[in-house]
Amino acid sequence: MNFTNFPRKQFLQGATPLEAMPNLSKALGGRVNLYIKRDDLLPGAAGGNKTRKLEFSFGEALSLGADTIITCGAVQSNHARLTASWAAKENLECHLILEERVKGSYKPNASGNNLLFHLLGVKSIRVVPGGSNMMAEMEKTAEDLKKQGKKPYIVPGGASNPVGALGYVASVSEILQQLNSMQLKIDSYVVPSGSAGTHAGTVVGMFGENGNIPVIGINVSRPKDVQEDIVYNLANATAKLLNLKTELPKGNIECFADYFAPGYSLPNDGMVEAVKLFSKHEAILLDPVYSGKAAAGLIDLVRKGHFKEGSSILFLHTGGSPVLYAYLDSLL
Structure with missing residues (x-):
C-alpha cells in the first residue's frame, strides 16, 4: 500500500x-x-508500539506547523511516555492530561512511566477523574495554549x-x-x-x-x-x-x-x-x-x-x- x-x-x-x-x-x-x-x-x-503510530501523528503535526503536542492516557500511560519522548526529540512542548481510571491510583512521586514523564521534560501534567471526556479536556488545554500564542496539536489517546x-x-x-x-x-x-x-x-x-x-x-x-x-x-x-x-x-x-x-x-x-x-x-x-x-x-x-x-x-x-x-x- x-x-x-x-x-x-x-x-x-x-x-x-x-x-x-x-x-x-x-x-x-x-x-x-x-x-x-x-x-x-x-x-x-x-x-x-506507539512509536509506529506517532510517525504519522507527528508527521501531520509538523506539517501543520505545530510547536506543542497535547495527549492523554492513564496515569502510567506508555503512549504518554512515547509522545513525550518524541516531543523532546523534536523540540516540541508536551502537555499531558492523565485520567485516573482507578480512583487514588495517581501518585505524583510514583516510579514507572510517571518518573519518565518528568525526566522527558513534560511541560504540564493535569490529572482528571476516571470517565472524563478526554478529548474535551485536551481541547480545553489547547484553547489555553492558543491564548499564549502556541500552536498545539492534539494526539488522541493511544494515537488511535x-x-x-x-x-x-x-x-x-x-x-x-x-x-x-x-x-x-x-x-x-x-x-x-x-x-x-x-x-x-x-x-x-x-x-x-x-x-x-x-x-x-x-x-x-x-x-x-x-x-x-x-x-x-x-x-x-x-x-x-x-x-x-x-x-x-x-x-x-x-x-x-x-x-x-x-x-x-x-x-x-x-x-x-x-x-x-x-x-x-x-x-x-x-x-x-x-x-x-x-x-x-x-x-x-x-x-x-x-x-x-x-x-x-x-x-x-x-x-x-x-x-x-x-x-x-x-x-x-
Missing part, C-alpha cells in the same frame, strides 16, 4: 525482530510454536485515530517480508486490543496486503462486543483514509475479553503468571497493563487447545516494561 500521501516523521530504524520462543512453547506443552514480534524494541524512551492507525497498517508489510525471508508460515497473530489503533491498523494491513493471517485481539479494558465495534469502526475509517475499494468484513475482527478483569490496569493472576513465564523462559519483559494481560490470553488459549496442534502463533509485544516498576507489590 502507498503511504506517500501522508506526512510521516521517520522514527523507525528498520524492522523490529521477529523471534521464536522455543522455551515458552515447550513450557506450555509443546502443542504450538510461539513467535514474538518485538515492538517493545522500537525507538523512543524505553520503546513500545485513522492517522495513527496507519502505523500498524504499514507494519504488516514489514512482518510479511520477515515471514517470507524466514520461510515461516504463521497461522494466527495475537495482539493487545485497547485504544484499538494497533488492532484496527493491523487488521486493515492484513486485509489490504492479502496477508491471510487471522488477527486476534486480547482486550485489556472492555467487553467483547464493545471492543469489536470500536475496532471495526476505526478499521473502516482507516481503510477509507487509504481509499481501499473493498469493504472490510466484520468477521475479520475477533476479540477475547476474559483476561482484563477486575478492570483496566488492575493486576490479576493470569497477568502475573504471564509476566513471570515470559521473563523466566525467554528473558522478555512484558508490562502489567497491555502486553501482560494479552500474553495471559495467549497462554490460556494455548492451554485450552484453541489453536490447532502444530500451528505457529505470532504474538505482538507492544512494550511498556517501565510500568513494571509501579507494580512491585503484585509481582514480588
Whole structure:
C-alpha cells in the first residue's frame, strides 16, 4: 500500500525482530510454536508500539506547523511516555492530561512511566477523574495554549485515530517480508486490543496486503462486543483514509475479553503468571497493563487447545516494561 500521501516523521530504524520462543512453547506443552514480534524494541524512551503510530501523528503535526503536542492516557500511560519522548526529540512542548481510571491510583512521586514523564521534560501534567471526556479536556488545554500564542496539536489517546492507525497498517508489510525471508508460515497473530489503533491498523494491513493471517485481539479494558465495534469502526475509517475499494468484513475482527478483569490496569493472576513465564523462559519483559494481560490470553488459549496442534502463533509485544516498576507489590 502507498503511504506517500501522508506526512510521516521517520522514527523507525528498520524492522523490529521477529523471534521464536522455543522455551515458552515447550513450557506450555509443546502443542504450538510461539513467535514474538518485538515492538517493545522500537525507538523512543524505553520503546513500545506507539512509536509506529506517532510517525504519522507527528508527521501531520509538523506539517501543520505545530510547536506543542497535547495527549492523554492513564496515569502510567506508555503512549504518554512515547509522545513525550518524541516531543523532546523534536523540540516540541508536551502537555499531558492523565485520567485516573482507578480512583487514588495517581501518585505524583510514583516510579514507572510517571518518573519518565518528568525526566522527558513534560511541560504540564493535569490529572482528571476516571470517565472524563478526554478529548474535551485536551481541547480545553489547547484553547489555553492558543491564548499564549502556541500552536498545539492534539494526539488522541493511544494515537488511535485513522492517522495513527496507519502505523500498524504499514507494519504488516514489514512482518510479511520477515515471514517470507524466514520461510515461516504463521497461522494466527495475537495482539493487545485497547485504544484499538494497533488492532484496527493491523487488521486493515492484513486485509489490504492479502496477508491471510487471522488477527486476534486480547482486550485489556472492555467487553467483547464493545471492543469489536470500536475496532471495526476505526478499521473502516482507516481503510477509507487509504481509499481501499473493498469493504472490510466484520468477521475479520475477533476479540477475547476474559483476561482484563477486575478492570483496566488492575493486576490479576493470569497477568502475573504471564509476566513471570515470559521473563523466566525467554528473558522478555512484558508490562502489567497491555502486553501482560494479552500474553495471559495467549497462554490460556494455548492451554485450552484453541489453536490447532502444530500451528505457529505470532504474538505482538507492544512494550511498556517501565510500568513494571509501579507494580512491585503484585509481582514480588
